[in-house]
Amino acid sequence: MKPKFLVVYLKELRETLRDKRTLALLSLFTLMYPAMLGYMLNHQIKRATKPERDGVEIAVIGAGQAPTLVSQFKQRSITVKDPGALDEAGITALLQAHTYPAVLRLSDKFGENYAAMRPARIELWYDSADDNSKQRRDIDDVLDAYGSNVASARLLAHGVSPATLAPIQVQRFDTGTNASRSAVLIGGILGVLFLPAFICCMPTAVDSTAGERERRSMEVLMAQPIRPWELVIGKWLTAASLAIAGVTLELALAHAILSWLPLEEIGMSWSLGWADLALVCLVTIPLCLFAAGLQVALAMNAKSFKEAQSILSIVMLVPLLPGVVVSMMELKTAGWMYMVPMLSNQTLLREMAKGIDVGALPFAMTFACSALAALLAVGFASWRMKSERYVLSV
Amino acid sequence: MIEVHEVRKQFGAVQALGGVSFSARDGQITALLGPNGAGKTTLLRTLVGLLRRDHGTIAIDGVDPEQDPLAVRRNIGFLTDQFGLYERLSTREFLTYFGELNGMAAPDLRRRIDEVSALLGMDDILERRAKGFSQGQRIKVALARTLLHRPRHLLLDEPSRGLDVMSTRALRHALTALRADGCCVIMATHVMQEVTQLCDDVIVIAKGHTVAQGSPEELCRRTGIANLEDAFVSLVGTEEGIAA
Numbered sequence: 001m002k003p004k005f006l007v008v009y010l011k012e013l014r015e016t017l018r019d020k021r022t023l024a025l026l027s028l029f030t031l032m033y034p035a036m037l038g039y040m041l042n043h044q045i046k047r048a049t050k051p052e053r054d055g056v057e058i059a060v061i062g063a064g065q066a067p068t069l070v071s072q073f074k075q076r077s078i079t080v081k082d083p084g085a086l087d088e089a090g091i092t093a094l095l096q097a098h099t100y101p102a103v104l105r106l107s108d109k110f111g112e113n114y115a116a117m118r119p120a121r122i123e124l125w126y127d128s129a130d131d132n133s134k135q136r137r138d139i140d141d142v143l144d145a146y147g148s149n150v151a152s153a154r155l156l157a158h159g160v161s162p163a164t165l166a167p168i169q170v171q172r173f174d175t176g177t178n179a180s181r182s183a184v185l186i187g188g189i190l191g192v193l194f195l196p197a198f199i200c201c202m203p204t205a206v207d208s209t210a211g212e213r214e215r216r217s218m219e220v221l222m223a224q225p226i227r228p229w230e231l232v233i234g235k236w237l238t239a240a241s242l243a244i245a246g247v248t249l250e251l252a253l254a255h256a257i258l259s260w261l262p263l264e265e266i267g268m269s270w271s272l273g274w275a276d277l278a279l280v281c282l283v284t285i286p287l288c289l290f291a292a293g294l295q296v297a298l299a300m301n302a303k304s305f306k307e308a309q310s311i312l313s314i315v316m317l318v319p320l321l322p323g324v325v326v327s328m329m330e331l332k333t334a335g336w337m338y339m340v341p342m343l344s345n346q347t348l349l350r351e352m353a354k355g356i357d358v359g360a361l362p363f364a365m366t367f368a369c370s371a372l373a374a375l376l377a378v379g380f381a382s383w384r385m386k387s388e389r390y391v392l393s394v
Numbered sequence: 395m396i397e398v399h400e401v402r403k404q405f406g407a408v409q410a411l412g413g414v415s416f417s418a419r420d421g422q423i424t425a426l427l428g429p430n431g432a433g434k435t436t437l438l439r440t441l442v443g444l445l446r447r448d449h450g451t452i453a454i455d456g457v458d459p460e461q462d463p464l465a466v467r468r469n470i471g472f473l474t475d476q477f478g479l480y481e482r483l484s485t486r487e488f489l490t491y492f493g494e495l496n497g498m499a500a501p502d503l504r505r506r507i508d509e510v511s512a513l514l515g516m517d518d519i520l521e522r523r524a525k526g527f528s529q530g531q532r533i534k535v536a537l538a539r540t541l542l543h544r545p546r547h548l549l550l551d552e553p554s555r556g557l558d559v560m561s562t563r564a565l566r567h568a569l570t571a572l573r574a575d576g577c578c579v580i581m582a583t584h585v586m587q588e589v590t591q592l593c594d595d596v597i598v599i600a601k602g603h604t605v606a607q608g609s610p611e612e613l614c615r616r617t618g619i620a621n622l623e624d625a626f627v628s629l630v631g632t633e634e635g636i637a638a
Contacts, residue, residue: 007494011483018482217478220539223442224495225467391444392405 004226008234012208016238022203030196030246031253037189038257045265047131056135059083059094062106066114066122069146076142095127101135102126117154190346190353191323193254197284197342198291198316200246201239202309205295208235210308213300218394222385229382236289236296236378243288248281271355280349283363286370290341291319293377300381303393338365341373395420396441396547396578401450403436403602410436411447412602418580418595420546423573425593426582427626433602434582435475438549442472454547468496471540471548477532479524485511485535486520489542496543503542510538513571515564529556537565541572548572550581554588566592586623600630 002010017023055077063070063082070080083094083103091103105123107113113120122143126136152162212218221231255277258270272280295312302308322343331337333351338344344366351358384390396418403411411433418424428434439445441452443463452459459466480488486507493503511520516534519527524535533556540548553569554562569592572579580597583589589596590610598605598613606613606629610622619625 001497001499002494004495007491011480011487011491014487015480015482215478216474216476217480219439219444219474219476220472220478220536221495223439223444223467223470223472223474224492225464225497226495227464388445391439 004230005233005237008226008231009237012204012235012238013241016204016207016242019203019207026196026200026203026242026246029199030250033192033196034250034254034257037254038261041258041261041263041266041268045262048266055079056138057081057100058102058104058139059100060104060106061086061091062108062110065106065111068150069142072142072146072149076138078138078142091125095125095130098130101130101132102139188327190349191320191327193251193349194247194284194287194342194345195316195320196246196250197243197288198295198319201243201288201292201295202312202316204242205235205239205292206299206302206305206308206312208238209296209300210302211305213302213394214304216394219391222391222394228385229378232296232300232378232381232385236292236381239296240289240292243291244285247284247288251277251281251284269355270353272352276352279363280345280352283348283367284345286367286374287341287345290370290374290377293374293381297377297381297384300384300390335365338362339369341370344369395453395455396580397451397453398437398441399451401437401440401447401452403433403440403445403447409602411440414450414599414602414604416597416604416607418578418597420578421573421576422594423569423579423581423592424595424597425589426580426597426599427584427589428582428599429630432599434599435551436602437599438472438474438551438580438582441549442467442470468543469546471543471545471550473536473540473548473550473553475551477536479527479532479535481525482523484521484523485516485538488524488535489538492539493542498543506542506544507538510541513541513564513568514538515560530558530561533557534561534564537568541568546577548577548579548581550579552583553581554583554585586626590622598626598629605629605631 057079058073058081060066060070060073060080060082061084063080073080081100086094086103086105091105094100094103103125105125107121107123110120110122124139124143148162148165151165155162155165212221222228255270255272255274259272261270263270294315298311298315299308302311319342322337322340323346326337326343326347333347337347338361344362348358348362348366351362398417399415401411401414402409414433414437416424426434426437436445440447441454441459443459443466446460454466455469457466480491483491489507489510490503493506498506507520511517514534514537516531516538519531519535524532527535533553537550537553540550554565557565566588569579569581573594581593594609595607596610596613597607606616608616613629614620614622614625617625617628619628
């Protein structure tokens with residue numbers, strides 16, 4: 001004869017798997033996050049590596065009138081193209097095609113004014129909505145340098161030292177490295193990576209407790225020859241199974257994407273092998289069990305599906321809190337972090353991503369802290385279901 | 395055989411059961427009559443061991459549901475005022491679930507599902523999922539669930555509500571067959587015609603107390619009123635109780 005909790009488990013699982021809409025939503029969420037993550041990082045890598053691969057191009061209308069300027073652009077490896085005479089609409093269209101970060105237009109009288117030492121006008125056309133401020137800065141620098149070169153030469157011709165024109169000299173230093181910027185990024189990524197443990201078990205945890213109560217089938221079930229703890233365990237394991245499936249799938253997909261991307265280009269590292277990942281998935285199982293246990297324990301007290309859902313959506317944010325606090329207070333990785341469910345998983349994965357050999361203890365602690373919390377939650381749920389007050393309210 | 399003696403149950407300041415005593419014999423259908431709020435649901439829940447009594451004794455074939463609720467429940471078919479169907483399960487899967495919860499083995503369970511399905515005339519909905527079932531179909535499935543594990547005791551809360559004429563006849567036929575088998579059936583109902591037609595014994599409870607027990611004829615004789623409905627009203631005390 002099948003154990004009673006297994007009977008409940010199989011029935012709940014069958015019912016859950018028949019709810020196609022919920023399953024579709026869950027898999028969409030589970031698959032979308034790694035996909036979005038991959039797209040975002042890929043985009044960033046492309047941007048970080050692009051200027052080295054191909055130089056900047058600039059369109060200069062009437063380039064023939066300023067050969068010195070053109071040669072200065074060339075020295076800064078900015079290729080100059082002359083698209084021929086263009087009106088305002090033509091220039092706008094050119095900028096929208098994203099081939100040039102900016103378009104220069106020299107007025108027809110540029111040469112004449114230049115020779116007469118009157119201000120010679122250069123129009124700088126650009127699209128501020130376009131994401132190429134770094135390239136525009138290069139162009140600005142060339143223009144500034146060109147202007148001051150000409151000014152210096154003219155002053156020198158009049159016997160004045162060009163140094164008079166430069167009373168101060170600004171030199172910029174940027175201490176931000178790619179690595180420090182990506183530390184914040186990877187912290188955020190890892191925080192969300194374990195979230196399916198909480199999201200995927202929610203529909204089942206709610207439907208098999210508060211939903212069953214709302215549909216008034218709970219009383220019938222409790223009047224069967226089955227102990228309250230057997231009932232709780234059956235429902236708990238069903239919810240946990242979904243969480244385990246969801247989080248494992250997501251971790252595997254994220255791992256495949258992160259190992260495939262050349263993350264070192266943006267100073268990030270993902271030094272995990274498939275064996276490491278399997279270990280991480282293994283110690284994440286208790287986290288799923290805890291998430292399911294907590295949700296069953298809370299949802300069974302709600303009178304309706306909707307009430308349970310709103311309680312759980314708030315509770316779902318709680319496990320994210322320790323991770324947020326740690327990254328906001330910029331705490332160094334410490335042993336106690338492996339004793340907080342969810343935070344322990346995040347910390348473990350972060351350390352492993354850096355390529356640090358953490359040893360066996362953090363794995364054991366990560367496993368144990370969630371397992372203990374899961375048992376407490378299930379114990380509470382069983383105790384609650386046995387109580388007379390609960391029977392009265394179903 | 396269900397024996398209840400002086401059972402009391404209090405929820406905070408509310409006295410739900412103030413002293414209920416009766417015995418329901420095997421091979422008889424016993425009606426449980428009482429206005430809404432008289433304590434019928436509390437009584438039934440106490441009988442299956444979902445609630446603990448404050449005072450008194452209960453013996454179901456000699457077993458106290460408080461001492462061994464699982465043994466008692468294995469021998470009870472409990473039909474509540476809710477059907478408790480699962481929309482995403484077919485009738486057969488639903489019945490299999492409850493059969494397994496009652497510890498039935500697979501071959502026996504399969505045979506028994508076909509038996510109760512034939513008894514209640516529900517072959518047409520056996521493989522269908524419960525979503526969209528009519529009221530009559532729902533109660534048939536719930537009733538099939540109640541009878542499935544061949545319980546010796548049946549606690550039925552208004553089993554005939556929502557049934558059409560044919561289904562009511564099928565139900566009556568099933569209950570008569572169970573009585574002939576020697577089952578002990580307790581049926582809470584509000585339909586007096588059903589009581590006179592079907593029931594051998596009547597328990598009247600009001601405000602948590604047993605007011606009377608006896609056959610329908612005895613109750614009429616005792617109150618001196620020929621009509622069972624009027625006799626019931628007189629036993630309960632006020633017309634108010636019925637409206638409540």
